[in-house]
Amino acid sequence: MNDWIEIGTVEDIPRQGARVIRTAAGDIAVFRTAEDEVFALRDRCPHKGGQLSQGIVYGKKVACPLHNWSIHLDSGEAVAPDKGCAASFPVKVVDGQIYIALPAAGARFASVS
């Protein structure tokens, strides 16, 4: 696990919205909930690869824009009865700055299903 990488401020992300960070291993969606909590998931729905960053954020979930699967922001797990999981990444917020921890360089994101 690498160190914490600073990626922007909470204010950079709209409330109930998401922004994308581009990495060598693929896109990561960074979400901000109505309560200003921040979560990061691989930007691929476990169903058919839809970009979760483009979905509607509600509670601690996001609805995928392609086929409306709902994904838990904290775990990346699909909301039952759908089954599947998007990889999630540790994030922390310090003084409004968001930091993310990514797997070691070169590693592909684990796909859990």
Added chain:
Amino acid sequence: MRKEKLVLIGNGMAGIRALEELIKIAPEMYDITVFGAEPYGNYNRILLSPVLSGEKSFDDIVLNDEAWYQRHGITLYKGREITAIDRRARSVIARDGTTAFYDRLLIATGSNPVILPVPGHQLPGVITFRDIYDVDTMISAAQTLRHVVVIGGGLLGLEAANGLKQRGMHVTVVHLSTTLMDRQLDEVAGTMLRQSLESRGIEFLLGAQTEEIIGRKRVQGVRFKDGRETTADLVVMAVGIRPNIELAKAAGLYCERGILVNDTLQTYDPRVYAVGECVQHRRRTYGLVAPLFEQAKVCANHLAEIGFRRYQGSMLSTKLKVTGVDVFSAGDFTGDAGTESLILRDHARGVYKKLVIKDNRIHGAVMIGDTVDGSWYFQLMREGSDIRDIRNRLLHGQAHVGDAGHGGATATATMSDATEICGCNGVCKSEIVDAIIGKKLFTLEDVRAHTKASSSCGSCTGLVEQILAATLGGDYSAAPREKPLCKCTDYSHDEVRQAIREQRLTSIRAVMDRLEWKNPDGCASCRPALNYYLISTWPAEARDDYQSRFINERAHANIQKDGTYSVVPRMWGGVTTPAELRAIADVAEKFNVPEVKMTGGQRIDLLGVKKEQLPAVWRELGKAGLVSGHAYGKAIRTVKTCVGAEWCRFGVQDSTQMGIAVEKMCWGSWTPHKVKVAVSGCPRNCAEATIKDFGVVAVDSGWELHVGGNGGVKVRVTDLLYKVTTSEEVLEYCGAFLQLYREEARYLERTAHWIERVGLSYMKQRLLENPDNRRGLFARFRESQQYAQVDPWAERANGGVEGHEFIPLKQIA
């Protein structure tokens, strides 16, 4: 703090369903104890028939095994019948002396089968059909005995008869009335059902009143009032059920036929609740599963102290399956002097449909042989839809009226397992059946969640409901009268909208607070709906909440499956210029747009544009005067035209200019669903105006105005609204129609569905009969357009609106 104690008497479907609902919303609230008289866990009583017929085993129909009770920390006392309730001490006492104290008590003691008190009714060999014990008795009897007489030709009796026939017995059904299932069927349907069952080898004695059950040591036969007699080794009484209220009565709770409860399922003692077959609510008792589940939900809601839900009684439909005969029945199926009937009867196909109509509304329906439209009729009935405009096609089914086609397939029973039911999601019959059984599903919503069948376009809903009914055998859970907007609320679309209007709510937060939304910031279903209702009701005041819009309307482009977007510039009335085409071509080359194609609405589509490129693409297009085509929105999309009188030798009006004028007036307007418009220059109708939401067809003397068409899943041809003479009138009627749609249709309801729901006559009443009404609508439309006609592309390409939408937060090497 000490947890409150909740005791449930009755380990059956209604009581346990209430606990399940309670655990969902307040898992830690109570210390729960359950007493069941039967020595089993909770099982699915409506599946006893398939166990009897041998299609399923007991294990298949268990709903909650012991692990479920343990997992939720529920103490289960099986096989311990409660014999007394001490309301003063707040305790219940079982036959073996087990005592439990309660803070709240839930009674779900169900019902008992009625036993005719005729001589001989206590002889060995006389049984009922109520629980798994009865089924076991019948199964073992079938191995040694030959003749069975089933007393009662209702649903339960026929299911018992069918099961015993399949077990190889010689079955005679005795029924007091001359019509089978006379609580659900009229004489014709009852006769058809009888013939169908007779062809399967079941015999009937109708109009026969049982006088005595004959036998010395055990049953030997049955004698009837008219002197007839029949041999019997086994007699099954299936003559009805009676609410089991003895315990409640003894505890001093007020009972009539059932235990009296109010709209929150409380008895006269507010600590004591009751649900299920044992209760009497607004003078009615229920024996089907759907109302029990509705009651369970309300009761759980109240137990969890979120007491805003009310049970207001259930409107019932029975859609049942007796040995391969599809039967549907709802409401008042006989009618009276004040009603009329529409009847379709086709002996060769074994089909009979009857609709009972009063004041142009469906009051009841009975169908046999082809029941695929049952759920549709039931919906029309529940919503009180005016059917005068569709009555000439009504009996032929929804496929002949407009939307929701099912490819002519009507009977799921004969379909092979591999038949595809849901074409959108590729779900075949066996997958649905397996899910219903394996995952213990009861409702259409359950099936949608687990299999996705019928969850996209919904055209296979009738088929899925049929499979559900066929698989569950008896009844199943029908939708409540008016559906809540989504799971976050109990209010319907119309109620929410009314609140927004009357209480002057102008933000999503205000709506959710005022209407006590259950999820603090709603869900992906309600937020877009609320946003639409707000901006359409208060165009000047409400702020458009982009985060509550679907991505296409947030990004002002259409998301594609690979995450790229498509860009469709507006071409007024489908007319373009060399300069515009050049600009589009330049953009396509400059941004390496992978595909350029024509749309069905006479526009050009640039496919495969990356999101970051969108503002730059729009900037370039904007330089040539091109603006957003709203091809991505629940909005006015396109106005398609033909060349019209300017060029065409047949054209009688200038349809192109008319189309441009309509589009200039309408663009930018947000609507409940997408809206497509077309203008044809003569009745040859080359612009295909009669399958558009609003279609204008030129005739020599003016313009015909057509409404409510669409292509898509099921083509619906428009209804002719009116004929006008001037182009000003076309604009006025068009604007007024769109405004009526904007104000009254539910979010995501196309004009076609909306018109089918409210009726063309209503449309005419609002738009034609009162000119002031029409002008008022038109004025409101123009008023709202002042706020809507801002090109969203220009705002984002040059004005910096929502800039974050198109730029990554960070690039990490």
